[in-house]
Amino acid sequence: YKVNDIIKVRIEARDNFGTSAAKGGGDFFKVKAYHPQTRSSISASQTISYGNGSYDAEILAFRSGPLTVQVMLGNSGHFIDAVKHLTSEPHTHAMDFYATFVNEATSDKTQCRIQADAFISGVVCNLTNRNGETWFCVKPKPGLGCSDLTDMYTKTGESKYTTTVNRTELFTTKGNVGNIFVSPDGDQTSIDRSNLPNCRQGIQQASPFGFWMNNEWLSTSCNNKHFSRQPKLAAKCITNRIFYFLGDSTIRQWFEYFLRKSHEQNYWTEKSTYEQGSFRDVWDSRSSRIERTNTTFYYRVHGPPMQNGAAASSMRYISNELDQMLKRSDGGRSLTVVVGIGPHFLQYNPLVFRKRLTIIITAAEKMLARNPEATVIVKGLGTFDRGLGIGECCLTDWLSYRLNKITQQVLQNSKVIYMDVWHMTLSHHSPDLIHPVDEVISNQVDLALSYSC
Known part of the structure; x- marks a missing residue:
């Protein structure tokens, strides 16, 4: 490889029995190449799925010298399918939101959600702003009004998330899949950024967005x-x-x-x-x-x-x-x-x-x-x-x-x-x-x- 080349990393996803994970090709991978001594690194610009358990990750050869490529399985396609289903409803099952209402005489706590139709019954305090950012809480007991709201808090516990998704799906697998060497492109030992425009609204965003070089972030779109x-x-x-x-x-x-x-x-x-x-x-x-x-x-x-x-x-x-x-x-x-x-x-x-x-x-x-x-x-x-x-x-x-x-x-x-x-x-x-x-x-x-x- 030379500087500016695209490094292609082939990923084969298999289950515990060594069978190709062909279902949909929806696994989520995080891929990067790095040089630890100089704290220089770059992530893959894209990962292409072929729908059969095979993937190609593309990494820009951003510097010359040795690089280590790391692949991490963030989540399996099975896990992602389950999470997509669980987040398909208008309100979250991960936690319950509550409001506290207080005045000089009494206090009360009621449930809150981001959409009013999520409540089965009860009259609500509509805390939605005039621009349409929604929030609703069940009205407190008599003697208290919506204006007596003081704070909001949450309670978490065993929810549909923790009972539906197998906890073993949480584990990630990572490993350094190999070392490569990138040669200079002529006299060029890293990506040429000399002609990049100043950072401003409307500039064309490159892919990837940037990379780390000697522990400093260098944009590939503008001269930061x-x-x-x-x-x-x-x-x-x-x-x-x-x-x-x-x-x-x-x-x-x-x-x-x-x-x-x-x-x-x-x-x-x-x-x-x-x-x-x-x-x-x-x-x-x-x-x-x-x-x-x-x-x-x-x-x-x-x-x-x-x-x-x-x-x-x-x-x-x-x-x-x-x-x-x-x-x-x-x-x-x-x-x-x-x-x-x-x-x-x-x-x-x-x-x-x-x-x-x-x-x-x-x-x-x-x-x-x-x-x-x-x-x-x-x-x-x-x-x-x-x-x-x-x-x-x-x-x-x-x-x-x-x-x-x-x-x-x-x-x-x-x-x-x-x-x-x-x-x-x-x-x-x-x-x-x-x-x-x-x-x-x-x-x-x-x-x-x-x-x-």
């Missing part, structure tokens, strides 16, 4: 900068800018990363009444300001469902937040909005996530029409570990991969920027984690800043 090792460039980029981080804990990581890197006093505002350090406290709205660069950061969690509970006042629908930006004055500062949503929707019918994301993108495009100089980025979904303790049976990379593909589809012709992190997390040398290590987060943030500045 590495602000984390260029503090002066980073300071220039964030000067006179407002950042909104809207979404789940994977986007809250970005907010916290900026705080750690700012070397400034953090100013936490809009704190809820929950005790500092309690599990609900992590979802509180918060902000921080860097006086020296006139930069403000905001974090807001998305609206329900939230698998680990939150105060009702903390959960803000993202489309509402985007609508509010139309009314706010930015004081002449630039605006960057980063949205991260998906992990709390993994075990729902994928149409639920598609609808929620479409509503958010519609609101974002409306905001961009009023403020065309703003930047709105939607971070895709990455790989993650299991062991999360929430519907643990079926929280798999395949579910994350499915919603990530939907995110790509929804944003295909949008003015909102899709930022892929699937290949970034899949190909990195660290373990699969829903909250990636700092090396990954810093490169994600650098890529987002490359689109903003």
Whole structure:
């Protein structure tokens, strides 16, 4: 092989008896090539199924020298078929959602779901926002009203997921299938990125989206900068800018990363009444300001469902937040909005996530029409570990991969920027984690800043 060649890896899937796993060819594989000494790696650009248990994975020869190819069976086709069936209904069976209603005289707890028709009986509190992001809870007992809602929480247990899907299907199989050597292409020892455009909305996305070289992520679509090792460039980029981080804990990581890197006093505002350090406290709205660069950061969690509970006042629908930006004055500062949503929707019918994301993108495009100089980025979904303790049976990379593909589809012709992190997390040398290590987060943030500045 030479640099820029396509390395083809043939995969033959067989069962425990050595029989070809010919059923449908729906197995989910994760394939990458890496050089551990330099922490350089790349994931397969695509895996082609021939429907008979045979697959071809295609890997771009991104650098010269020795490479090790690794193939991991993420989930079997049998497991995926079962999960597809279990997520075909409008509500999730993985957990139950509840609301707490409290006033001076009494309190009550009732069940909540994302669609009203999921309730067999009972009058509901309609908590759907004006843009159509739906959420319903059974009305509390007399003496309490819907406005007395204080917080929401979840209960997990033995569900249809854990009783229907064989637990042995959870195990993955991985192995280094072999070593290869890639020769330089003339004088070229790695992929030529010298003619790539600056990162901006509307650029043609290449496949794969990028690769790791010496522990830095290099995009194959645009000339991304590495602000984390260029503090002066980073300071220039964030000067006179407002950042909104809207979404789940994977986007809250970005907010916290900026705080750690700012070397400034953090100013936490809009704190809820929950005790500092309690599990609900992590979802509180918060902000921080860097006086020296006139930069403000905001974090807001998305609206329900939230698998680990939150105060009702903390959960803000993202489309509402985007609508509010139309009314706010930015004081002449630039605006960057980063949205991260998906992990709390993994075990729902994928149409639920598609609808929620479409509503958010519609609101974002409306905001961009009023403020065309703003930047709105939607971070895709990455790989993650299991062991999360929430519907643990079926929280798999395949579910994350499915919603990530939907995110790509929804944003295909949008003015909102899709930022892929699937290949970034899949190909990195660290373990699969829903909250990636700092090396990954810093490169994600650098890529987002490359689109903003």
